[in-house]
Amino acid sequence: MDExxxxxxxxxxxxxxxxxxxFWSIASPLLALAITVVIGALIFAAMGKDPIRGLGVFFxxxxxxxxxxxxxxVKATPLILIALGLAVCFRSNVWNxxxxxxxxxxxxxxxxxALTADANTGGWIVVAILVAGVIGxxxxxxxxxxxxxxxxxxxxxxxxxLVYVATYLLTYMVYGPWKDPQGFNFPQSKTFExxxxxxxxxxxxxMNIGLIIAxxxxxxxxxxxxRTFRGYQLQVGGIAPAAARYxxxxxxxxxWTALLISGGAAGLAGALExxxxxxxxxxxxxxxxxxAAIIVAFVGRLHPVGIVFAAxxxxxxxxxxxxxxxxxxxxxxLTGVFQGLLLFALLACDTLVAYRLRVRT
Amino acid sequence: xxxxRALLAAGLSAALLATLVGCGKKEEPxxxxxxxxxxxxxxxxxxxxxAFAYVGxxxxxxxxxxxxxxxxxxxxxxGDKVVTSFVEKVPESADAERVIRDMASQGNxxxxxxxxxxxxxxxxxxxxxxxxxxxxxxxxxxxxxxxTYDSRTYEGAYMAGVIAGKMTKTNTLGVVGxxxxxxxxxxxxxFTMGAQTVNPKIKTKVVWVGEWFNPPKETExxxxxxxxxxxxxxxxxxxxxxLQTAEKMGKRAFGWDSDxxxxxxxxxxxxxxINWGPYxxxxxxxxxxxxxxxxxxxxxxxxxxxxxxxxxxDVPADTKAKIDEIKAGLKSGSFHPWTGPIVGxxxxxxxxxxxxxDDKFLGGVKFYVKGVEGKVPGDK
Numbered sequence: 034m035d036e037x038x039x040x041x042x043x044x045x046x047x048x049x050x051x052x053x054x055x056f057w058s059i060a061s062p063l064l065a066l067a068i069t070v071v072i073g074a075l076i077f078a079a080m081g082k083d084p085i086r087g088l089g090v091f092f093x094x095x096x097x098x099x100x101x102x103x104x105x106x107v108k109a110t111p112l113i114l115i116a117l118g119l120a121v122c123f124r125s126n127v128w129n130x131x132x133x134x135x136x137x138x139x140x141x142x143x144x145x146x147a148l149t150a151d152a153n154t155g156g157w158i159v160v161a162i163l164v165a166g167v168i169g170x171x172x173x174x175x176x177x178x179x180x181x182x183x184x185x186x187x188x189x190x191x192x193x194x195l196v197y198v199a200t201y202l203l204t205y206m207v208y209g210p211w212k213d214p215q216g217f218n219f220p221q222s223k224t225f226e227x228x229x230x231x232x233x234x235x236x237x238x239x240m241n242i243g244l245i246i247a248x249x250x251x252x253x254x255x256x257x258x259x260r261t262f263r264g265y266q267l268q269v270g271g272i273a274p275a276a277a278r279y280x281x282x283x284x285x286x287x288x289w290t291a292l293l294i295s296g297g298a299a300g301l302a303g304a305l306e307x308x309x310x311x312x313x314x315x316x317x318x319x320x321x322x323x324x325a326a327i328i329v330a331f332v333g334r335l336h337p338v339g340i341v342f343a344a345x346x347x348x349x350x351x352x353x354x355x356x357x358x359x360x361x362x363x364x365x366x367l368t369g370v371f372q373g374l375l376l377f378a379l380l381a382c383d384t385l386v387a388y389r390l391r392v393r394t
Numbered sequence: 395x396x397x398x399r400a401l402l403a404a405g406l407s408a409a410l411l412a413t414l415v416g417c418g419k420k421e422e423p424x425x426x427x428x429x430x431x432x433x434x435x436x437x438x439x440x441x442x443x444x445a446f447a448y449v450g451x452x453x454x455x456x457x458x459x460x461x462x463x464x465x466x467x468x469x470x471x472x473g474d475k476v477v478t479s480f481v482e483k484v485p486e487s488a489d490a491e492r493v494i495r496d497m498a499s500q501g502n503x504x505x506x507x508x509x510x511x512x513x514x515x516x517x518x519x520x521x522x523x524x525x526x527x528x529x530x531x532x533x534x535x536x537x538x539x540x541x542t543y544d545s546r547t548y549e550g551a552y553m554a555g556v557i558a559g560k561m562t563k564t565n566t567l568g569v570v571g572x573x574x575x576x577x578x579x580x581x582x583x584x585f586t587m588g589a590q591t592v593n594p595k596i597k598t599k600v601v602w603v604g605e606w607f608n609p610p611k612e613t614e615x616x617x618x619x620x621x622x623x624x625x626x627x628x629x630x631x632x633x634x635x636x637l638q639t640a641e642k643m644g645k646r647a648f649g650w651d652s653d654x655x656x657x658x659x660x661x662x663x664x665x666x667x668i669n670w671g672p673y674x675x676x677x678x679x680x681x682x683x684x685x686x687x688x689x690x691x692x693x694x695x696x697x698x699x700x701x702x703x704x705x706x707x708d709v710p711a712d713t714k715a716k717i718d719e720i721k722a723g724l725k726s727g728s729f730h731p732w733t734g735p736i737v738g739x740x741x742x743x744x745x746x747x748x749x750x751x752d753d754k755f756l757g758g759v760k761f762y763v764k765g766v767e768g769k770v771p772g773d774k
Contacts, residue, residue: 218574311487315486358481
């Protein structure tokens, strides 16, 4: 364990706790949030802004009205879906870093179906768009599983590199075959027909049924992880691969299951995004959700409920960062500062849940 | 040893905090001053709230920086009659609509979106906010409360070309392109045609980076062009990376969108700048006076929107005189860079002798002129 010499012969060291407090393993994310808030307030004060107003734009304005909540949902929905899938992977010890690519291929497949619609197409096409998204994401994650399974290729590298391939595929399509012929050569598809619009929950607000799908997925994942034998197998494989082998649980099966679930979820998020708030294919579909979701998954403790809250919190930071600019004239970097603070505080709290500081002389 | 690491970490976080504090203080006085100044005079009408959505950081030194100078021009012109605000680094994704909608809901009555990718989001928000005027840069879709504006950057590119044609020793120019839309292709062509007026042997090489703002990629592209023999570079991207690369490698280059002299004092041949101020002031005045109407504006040297500034001292006097002559011609309307004969890459004439290209022709330029090497991406 690390040791720090602090002078006068005193040594601070981290020592594993014999038993971890149940209370603190649940309370540590809340404590981390509290620490983030306190340091955040200090930053606002140091910059000469009213800390209450500063915190208000991050923690109150994003939830204060139906409209604000709807926008929060728009931002959080893809994060929840992708992070849920990633939680399955990470719990099974499968390191899928390429959710962004699976999200993109889902968007591409969903967008491809949406482009076939014309003025007479019925609302059923939404189902086809979402299914296409899931298939696209699964296909892209399936590539990772295949390469890992057949050639023992490192899934971290393969999944990450496939993100770039996916980006180039999207670029190729919007510069080439799917470019809007009326678009003055701008690299983007035509805007999708009305029928392809993912049904909204409330008229006039952008929040759509994706939110319901995401929340239902969280519930489903909870059942899968904690109430099914398959979910149990996956997790044993993740925590103790040797024990899983001894029990006869297939590690290949776990690899494929985890990646297909994760890819499908990311692909679904992609389809929901292009046929929802974006409404066309552009080179700007990759917005980093696939990477942000990795943080969401870990802040949410790889637990479905935790992930929902973590996604909401991350979205609040994104939106708060924009509001801090327009309301208070503060720099955009504040979003990154808050996200970094939260992660740092969470890691520090987790360390102290598992270890204690000892000062020896 | 470990304590050193802890010290370092503490030092770093202190430095971070100091930077943040520094940033905040710098911005603060102007912002705070603008808001309360209007408050204590209830007799005066409410100030017009104006908001800007920027695609890049204001500190990019190029595109967004130039727009922010335009915003400051509004503040300078109208003082306490307006309150301006901006949100920077707004992605051209689903996020843009939220940011722009929020601007409208915050009581902004005039909203500027300064990149092409905001077109669809702005249209959606404009449809729901009839009382708000929307100004979209570089797009082509309008509505009754949304109009477009752009600047004739090709005029700056043409003047840069004249200087480049004179200063090159290898007869090879290089352009770092962003996205192959007509505007950028037109600038590459204009740069080449300007150079050919003083040096018929000119060849222009192009490297596309596929993005507007990506300094590492722009640097890579500039390096590739220089290694390929180009000794004078221009860019149609948003950062100063190309100029900085030329400075490092002992070649020459131009500033683009804003005056970039400071980024490469030795390499700098001149900056083709966009001055958004005049248009922004005009739009604000129209909104204040209730005379705002939809349409599309395309401003150039004539309206004071395009300039070639800080031409390097070692550029010969006759070239400088030629630049002044071009400027005068553009101002009076007696000269247009796109006057035939213009010959395409394949040797076929695209514009007959004496014919002046109209804006429709210019808006659809998808071909390279003779002298540009390679082919337009996506072309068969």
